[in-house]
Amino acid sequence: MGNCNVCIKSDVTGSDRKRSDTNRGKKGRKTKPNPYSDESLNSSATIRVLKDSNPRNRIGDKYVLGRELGRGEFGITYLCTDKETKQELACKSISKRKLRTAVDVEDVRREAAIMATLPEHPNIVKLKATYEDDENVHLVMELCEGGELFDRIVARGHYSERAAANVARTIAEVVRMCHANGVVHRDLKPENFLFANKKENSPLKAIDFGLSVFFKPGEKFSEIVGSPYYMAPEVLKRKYGPEVDIWSAGVILYILLCGVPPFWAETEQGVALAILRGVIDFKREPWPQISDSAKSLVRQMLEPDPKIRLTAEQVLEHPWLQNAKKASNVPLGDIVRTRLKQFSLMNRFKKRALRVIAEHLSLEEVEIIKDMFTLMDTDKNGRVTYEELKAGLQKVGSQLAEPEIKLLMDVADVDGNGVLDYGEFVAVTIHLQRMENDEHFRKAFKFFDKDDNGFIEFSELEAALVDDIGETDTNVLNEIMREVDTDKDGRISFEEFVAMMKTGTDWRKASRQYSRERFQSLSINLMKDGSLQLHDGISGQAVVV
Structure with a gap:
């Protein structure tokens, strides 16, 4: 802090x-x-x-x-x-x-x-x-070698409400421990939980506290952090407290029970709108077979108003968790396991691509950023003003309009002094490059395209992902290919790869700073007169939150 x-x-x-x-x-x-x-x-x-x-x-x-x-x-x-x-x-x-x-x-x-x-x-x-x-x-x-949460679920032939309840209780216990010790996690998601070992009774452990922060009772935060699908509505409004962890845990529980996120869209604004509208779908399979008690807990954890959202203690006291041993042990069906596996594998596909981008670009970007900073800092005082930034962006051929540049300046100026120091400038530059430069994707694409023929074939996708999962599921990999391969020629072109990377918002947030910049920008851009206004693509109307 x-x-x-x-x-x-x-x-x-x-x-x-x-x-x-x-x-x-x-x-x-x-x-x-x-x-x-x-x-x-x-x-x-x-x-x-x-x-x-x-x-x-x-x-x-x-x-x-x-x-x-x-x-x-x-x-x-x-x-x-x-x-x-x-x-x-x-x-x-x-x-x-x-x-x-x-x-x-x-x-x-x-x-x-x-x-x-x-x-x-x-x-x-x-x-x-x-x-x-x-x-x-x-x-x-501690070393955790038991694998990720979703992988363990998928590997088991039997998955039920009872199993989901046991995981939900563990996550709620972690949240209770954090909050009792003045810590809000801020980035609860399935990837941040690993099993300690490969034994059937292995404990599940929270492993990543990189975005966590100490808090005092009543304290509110405004920094936008976390992973988009798991963000609470008050995070987008930039005024939140520890209640955000319960929301994120509720999103995980929803996914555990049906295999897909409750709030989904292809764009940042679409995800934000879905979160803020807060409509939860309990009609799709397998929800009709899931108990009312489980649905009740999901609803109360995904309560839009943080003041009446359940606390971690209340989650643990909920009848569904209190009676977890009596919860249905009837398998939720192959549809949930298949969705979870596809959810996890698509995550890995995009994360692997983003990791390649990060490995190749992090150090070389910083080499050219220093030169750009020197170019834009015309009075050589170690700071870049708005006018210098605007002029510099025009010199390097940026197509950003003046309002967008001003918004970018506002977002990047962390200390609010009206100028960008070198660290703030780095964030702006990487942000712009990741918005505008497909060469980043080209390097990642070549990582998968082993034979350099301009396409990612099924065998290349399989080889890239088998290291992480230890085995392959042909049906799930085929589903990923079908989703990404829009022209249906049985392989992934560079254009299809880029389209995949630019949609499914959750998976392209590999850079912590990038995530902050993108969603801070989105939040500021949508904030009008103290309320959050979003354009609803369904109704065509502005939604005021």
């Missing part, structure tokens, strides 16, 4: 650039080399992220970092082994070079503080230790 006054330098030395290019340029490598070799220790540190870190304590003194487990926007998670006990853990290593703005730095600092603050709980991953060196921040935590 609070403003971070750390100065993030814009300079990237020539040797740093060269080393970055070397690391990115190896063809045919499935994983990048471990960045903790001696050659990566030479770049200069510009920030100290963890307030209580001791530079003398090195992660290599206690732990051995092994294979890569996963990769995110800011860093890589490695298998981590305690040298003395041989206990296997996970180490989330966050590259300080990728922390572009003060907001990014504060996010990491706060994530470590929150994980250290939360009491030990069977459903929350435990932070074991933190380290910081010149290049990275390391968070050593």
